[in-house]
Amino acid sequence: MQPIPWQERPDGCNDVVWRYSENPIIDRYAIPSSNSVFNSAVVRHGDGFAGVFRCDNRSVQMNIFAGFSPDGIHWTIEHDPIRFLPAPGADPAVAEHLYKYDPRVVWIDDRYWITWCNGFGGSPTIGVGYTFDFVTFYQCENAFLPFNRNGVLFPEKIGGRYAMLSRPSDSGHTPFGDIWVSYSPDMTYWGGHRLVMRPTPFPDSAWQCTKTGAGPVPVRTNEGWLLFYHGVITTCNGFRYSMGAALLDLEDPSKVLRRSMDYLLAPAAPYELCGDVPNVVFPCATLVEGDKAAIYYGAADTVVGLAFCRISEVLDFLKRQ
Numbered sequence: 276m277q278p279i280p281w282q283e284r285p286d287g288c289n290d291v292v293w294r295y296s297e298n299p300i301i302d303r304y305a306i307p308s309s310n311s312v313f314n315s316a317v318v319r320h321g322d323g324f325a326g327v328f329r330c331d332n333r334s335v336q337m338n339i340f341a342g343f344s345p346d347g348i349h350w351t352i353e354h355d356p357i358r359f360l361p362a363p364g365a366d367p368a369v370a371e372h373l374y375k376y377d378p379r380v381v382w383i384d385d386r387y388w389i390t391w392c393n394g395f396g397g398s399p400t401i402g403v404g405y406t407f408d409f410v411t412f413y414q415c416e417n418a419f420l421p422f423n424r425n426g427v428l429f430p431e432k433i434g435g436r437y438a439m440l441s442r443p444s445d446s447g448h449t450p451f452g453d454i455w456v457s458y459s460p461d462m463t464y465w466g467g468h469r470l471v472m473r474p475t476p477f478p479d480s481a482w483q484c485t486k487t488g489a490g491p492v493p494v495r496t497n498e499g500w501l502l503f504y505h506g507v508i509t510t511c512n513g514f515r516y517s518m519g520a521a522l523l524d525l526e527d528p529s530k531v532l533r534r535s536m537d538y539l540l541a542p543a544a545p546y547e548l549c550g551d552v553p554n555v556v557f558p559c560a561t562l563v564e565g566d567k568a569a570i571y572y573g574a575a576d577t578v579v580g581l582a583f584c585r586i587s588e589v590l591d592f593l594k595r596q
Contacts, residue, residue, distance in 0.1 A: 276319065277346070279347060279563070280295070280569045281564075281583060282583055284583070291592045292518070292570065292582050292583070292584045294544060294580065294581070297348075298546060298574075298581060299574060300350070301315070303550075305330075306340070306353075308354065309330045310332060310335055311331045311551055311578070312329065312579060313573035313577055314329045314576070315327065315378065315573070315579055316389075316571070317342075317344075317347065317380070317562065317571055320343075320387075323345040323347075326342045326343075326350070327341060327342075327357070327380050327391075328350075329378060330356070336374065337374040337394075338356040338374070339357055339375045339389075340354075341353045343409070348581070361413070362404070365414060369395070369416055369417060371395070372394050373394030373395075373397050374393075374394035375393055375394070375402060376391060377392050377424070377425070377557075379391070379428065379491070381492040382430070383430060383432075385407075386405045386406065387406050388403070388428055388462070389404045390403055390427065392426070395417055399444065399446070400418070400419055400420065400423050401417060401426030401439070402414065402418075402426075403415040403416070403417065403418050415462060415463065418465050419465060421446070422444045422445050423442065423444055424441070424442050424488065425454075427439065429500070429528070430493070430495065431495070433525075434458075436458040437460075439458075440456055440528075441454075441457065442486070442489065443455060448514070449486060451485070451486055452474065452485070452486025452487055453471075454470075454471040454473075454487050454489055455468055456528050456529050471529050472487060472521065472531050474506070474507075475506075481508050483506025483519060484509075485507040485508055485514065486506070487504055487507070489502060490502070490504045490518065490559060491558055491561035492561065494561060494586065495525070498522060498590055499533075500522065501521075501522060502522070503518060503519070503558045503570060504520070505518055510554075514555075515541075515542065516554065516555040517538040517539075517541035517542065518538060518541070518557075519539055533593040533596060534593070535596055536596045539589070540558075541556060542575070544574070544580075546574045546577070546578055546580065547575055549575060550574065551576045552577075555574065555575050556573075557572055557574075558572040559571055559573060568585070569581060569583055570584065
């Protein structure tokens with residue numbers, strides 16, 4: 276199995292999460308049509324890595340593209356967006372969309388499942404699809420009614436059911452956001468909706484006082500599901516997105532065992548501070564190898580960055596919160 280990308284913590288750095296020294300790893304003009312490439316998801320595939328990438332074109336139309344890498348750092352992204360075939364039993368109308376953005380990818384059972392924010396009927400909901408090879412893609416029925424974003428599947432069934440985190444929203448730049456978990460027996464019909472966590476009160480943890488949203492696919496640990504998530508504060512200069520972590524119960528992920536009060540990674544590097552949408556760190560994917568983790572994140576809604584951490588250190592960090 277190909278090792279995950281990894282770079283040791285720089286000398287003199289005490290941060291729990293640290294940036295790759297050669298960031299950003301994917302430039303905004305990575306393909307001929309792109310205005311920006313960001314908020315993208317990657318997984319191991321074959322002898323290397325594959326991913327689904329958000330590429331906004333120069334008309335700023337939002338769509339998702341497949342990509343491949345031998346090492347998880349150097350990527351070749353297809354020049355045409357993914358064309359989904361209707362999955363067996365799905366209405367062909369689900370392929371009609373106004374936009375697709377912010378994908379996540381996870382291997383469950385025998386295939387790679389993809390979720391994304393899907394502009395269906397002109398409103399955002401959670402699109403669901405799958406692929407076996409990142410060449411042919413199938414689209415299922417949308418998971419939820421509008422309005423919803425940040426659909427993130429757990430990497431295994433919980434209590435015999437698929438489980439998905441999401442953030443009910445509105446039709447615009449949502450000024451609120453709670454993380455919920457929902458369950459499905461078949462990846463089509465979803466219910467059992469339960470609140471996971473809300474934004475924090477401003478005096479307690481201001482960086483996440485406006486809204487929260489699930490980030491990468493949760494990581495199973497002996498102590499619970501480790502969830503990296505984004506939190507947002509409304510500043511005089513607009514929204515500011517940072518990354519934190521929470522530990523959820525393995526059997527009932529609506530139970531939050533521990534949660535960040537301090538952020539783990541916040542906009543500070545030039546490519547996070549400056550871009551189409553300044554002041555954004557938006558995690559979308561995590562590759563794990565033993566205690567090591569590589570975190571892929573969108574920076575300033577413009578490029579893709581890479582950061583690293585050790586799972587044990589993140590768990591220790593949460594115990595100190």
